[in-house]
Amino acid sequence: MSTNDSTRSSDFIRDIVAEDQRTGNWDGRVHTRFPPEPNGYLHIGHAKSICLNFGIAEEHEGGLCNLRFDDTNPLKEEQEYIDAIKEDVRWLGFDWEDREYFASDYFDQLCAWAVQLIQAGKAYVCDLDADQIREYRGTLTKPGKDSPDRNRSVEENLVLFERMRAGECPDGSRTLRAKIDMAHPNLNMRDPVMYRILHAAHPRTGNKWCIYPTYDFTHGQSDSIERITHSICTLEFENHRPLYDWYLDALEVYHSRQIEFARLNLTYTVMSKRKLLTLVREGYVSGWDDPRMPTICGLRRRGYTPEAIRSFCERIGVAKFNSTIDIALLEHSLREDLNQRAPRVMAVLRPLKVVIDNYPKGQEEELDAVNNPEDPGMGTRKVPFSRVLYIEQDDFREDPPKKYYRLAPGREVRLRYAYFIKCVEAVKDETTGEVVELHCTYDPETRGGGAPDGRKVKATLHWVSAAHALQAEVRLYDHLFAKEYPEAVDEGSDFRANLNPNSLHTLTSCRVEPSLAGAPAESRYQFERQGYFCVDSAGSSDAKLVFNRTVSLRDTWAKIEKTQNSGQ
RNA sequence: UGGGGAAUAGUGUAACGGCAGCACGAGUGACUCUGGAUCACUUAGUCUAGGUUCAAAUCCUAGUUCCCCAGCCA
Numbered sequence A: 001m002s003t004n005d006s007t008r009s010s011d012f013i014r015d016i017v018a019e020d021q022r023t024g025n026w027d028g029r030v031h032t033r034f035p036p037e038p039n040g041y042l043h044i045g046h047a048k049s050i051c052l053n054f055g056i057a058e059e060h061e062g063g064l065c066n067l068r069f070d071d072t073n074p075l076k077e078e079q080e081y082i083d084a085i086k087e088d089v090r091w092l093g094f095d096w097e098d099r100e101y102f103a104s105d106y107f108d109q110l111c112a113w114a115v116q117l118i119q120a121g122k123a124y125v126c127d128l129d130a131d132q133i134r135e136y137r138g139t140l141t142k143p144g145k146d147s148p149d150r151n152r153s154v155e156e157n158l159v160l161f162e163r164m165r166a167g168e169c170p171d172g173s174r175t176l177r178a179k180i181d182m183a184h185p186n187l188n189m190r191d192p193v194m195y196r197i198l199h200a201a202h203p204r205t206g207n208k209w210c211i212y213p214t215y216d217f218t219h220g221q222s223d224s225i226e227r228i229t230h231s232i233c234t235l236e237f238e239n240h241r242p243l244y245d246w247y248l249d250a251l252e253v254y255h256s257r258q259i260e261f262a263r264l265n266l267t268y269t270v271m272s273k274r275k276l277l278t279l280v281r282e283g284y285v286s287g288w289d290d291p292r293m294p295t296i297c298g299l300r301r302r303g304y305t306p307e308a309i310r311s312f313c314e315r316i317g318v319a320k321f322n323s324t325i326d327i328a329l330l331e332h333s334l335r336e337d338l339n340q341r342a343p344r345v346m347a348v349l350r351p352l353k354v355v356i357d358n359y360p361k362g363q364e365e366e367l368d369a370v371n372n373p374e375d376p377g378m379g380t381r382k383v384p385f386s387r388v389l390y391i392e393q394d395d396f397r398e399d400p401p402k403k404y405y406r407l408a409p410g411r412e413v414r415l416r417y418a419y420f421i422k423c424v425e426a427v428k429d430e431t432t433g434e435v436v437e438l439h440c441t442y443d444p445e446t447r448g449g450g451a452p453d454g455r456k457v458k459a460t461l462h463w464v465s466a467a468h469a470l471q472a473e474v475r476l477y478d479h480l481f482a483k484e485y486p487e488a489v490d491e492g493s494d495f496r497a498n499l500n501p502n503s504l505h506t507l508t509s510c511r512v513e514p515s516l517a518g519a520p521a522e523s524r525y526q527f528e529r530q531g532y533f534c535v536d537s538a539g540s541s542d543a544k545l546v547f548n549r550t551v552s553l554r555d556t557w558a559k560i561e562k563t564q565n566s567g568q
Numbered sequence B: 001u002g003g004g005g006a007a008u009a010g011u012g013u014a015a016c017g018g019c020a021g022c023a024c025g026a027g028u029g030a031c032u033c034u035g036g037a038u039c040a041c042u043u044a045g046u047c048u049a050g051g052u053u054c055a056a057a058u059c060c061u062a063g064u065u066c067c068c069c070a071g072c073c074a
Helices: A012-023 A044-058 A079-092 A103-119 A130-137 A154-165 A215-225 A235-251 A273-281 A296-302 A306-316 A327-341 A444-449 A556-566
Strands: A031-034 A064-069 A100-102 A123-126 A175-178 A193-197 A211-213 A230-234 A257-261 A351-356 A364-370 A380-386 A388-392 A412-415 A420-428 A435-443 A470-477 A504-512 A524-527 A531-535 A545-552
Touching (some): A012 A230, A012 A257, A031 A230, A044 A230, A044 A296, A044 A306, A064 A079, A103 A123, A103 A175, A103 A193, A103 A235, A123 A154, A306 A327, A351 A504, A364 A444, A380 A388, A435 A444, A504 A545, A524 A545
Parallel strands (some): A031 A064, A064 A100, A351 A435
Antiparallel strands (some): A123 A175, A412 A420, A524 A531, A531 A545
8 A cells, every 4th residue: 555665766777677577578587786896995986886786686576686896907906905895885784695706707708708709700819009909990080990910810810819818928919809890980899809918917816817808808798697687887888888789699698788877976076986096195085994085984984874875875866867966965864864873972172161160169960961862762871060161162252243142251051961051251361362261150950951940041052071071082074175076177287176175174182071981983973063973993092082073963053154254 | 070878946866748746955934951853834947949749858850068988997
């Protein structure tokens, strides 16, 4: 009776799969694969593909999704990346069970298929070097011309290819090419290279091979071997589909269907592995897992949850239009998730000392605070209160502007879960004029935060007890790039010019409530009224707590203040 | 100038010849011991020009704009 099935998010790829299921194509099977190249870390764009491929498999009875490393280029690929990719896919919550494959597992089969194409007169060894091949290829508007080696005999090709394989030819001296059509309007069909000579050790096959198949000669056949039904990839491979189909047809093997969708772009960041590598290599960030990076490990260290990333991937949809998603949507998905599950805690980032003049010296007490108003099941905790406290510098103004509800001379506010306090004096540094300490009085009747006489205060502030608070470092992050579209640059400049110089602020004298002692790495909290924070997985220890700001809370006051200022 | 794709509110994304809907953003208000959360309301769209049709985002024709392709990268 429910409409859940019909309102379930759909897209043109899911429609194709559903139609295939309806008509009984693929014997009713659904089998996808996620095929990363282990030449870098996974990013949020890969998460879109992971959610798509694993998601579609999960949605169908008996559906499967393989993890397959597309490791055909030993020059760029490393074991470190293989390990990191597996960790990230797992962390996102997907399970490939025992279906962990490598294109390099198929090198023997691929080589045999190459021989088969030679024997069928559909492939030849070409002695042209890279520059010559480019020359012979022609241009977008002009047809190419045939390689002088195009009509070698099958026997000669067989011998030459064997010599390539045996290591008798230097790198780049020859290639194995498919014999298709040098005048084809699609450049990918102008006798594409199937095998190149690369005397390089491969992370998995070591020195077994000195010839390596190209992507085009590998991918479709890998899909075929794994009996993939829907081979989902990004738009730039659309031009390769005719070749994908050509190889599978020429080989007369199981033929998966390639479907292309638009890759993910996000505002205020870059998504290409090459550019991310540049940021890492040139030290603009601390590493692939820098919390400002759009990598999965960076997002994890920043405090993102897999659930938030997955719900984001669901709501952005899948289409063929090249779009750029507003990063606010990612942040929305995050806040939505964290709001439900992050325990609340009080932390003062920029401390301002407050002395409660009429609170007895030496007295302290414990007050009840709720851990998560969204989830009463998370219970309550005790927070210590005493005569000397810290509040946020921002929560006091000597000269409060319009609509500023917080503390000011003579004003009364509530300390969350504690008491109403009234400011009686602001002590200033004589030389700088800066407010360094507040003197307040409290109303003992308001213990716990309620006023028996029903009087109201406009603001509730977070605070910590000076004597009980823990020292902490907090890193505030902003967008990595200052421009919404960092890749849009003037001639002669590049995306690095758009880096945001203020993407990281480190605050070293923060005070957090004592319940945070021993908080484990990656644990997430809401610092009340400020945002979501998580314990840094690299820099934090019991001796020195370090928190990363995951995302701030929506800040209505900041918005008001901003319009007030711009209105002047 | 060859080939392959794509255009729907600010940003994304639905509609499959039959009332252009949803989300985010933005704005307004309510509520609140987080200026949080939540709730309500508002805002704003079919690339252009023709045509077919009772009816077009959808079909046809012509055009415009954007993306991809000239790696022995993937």
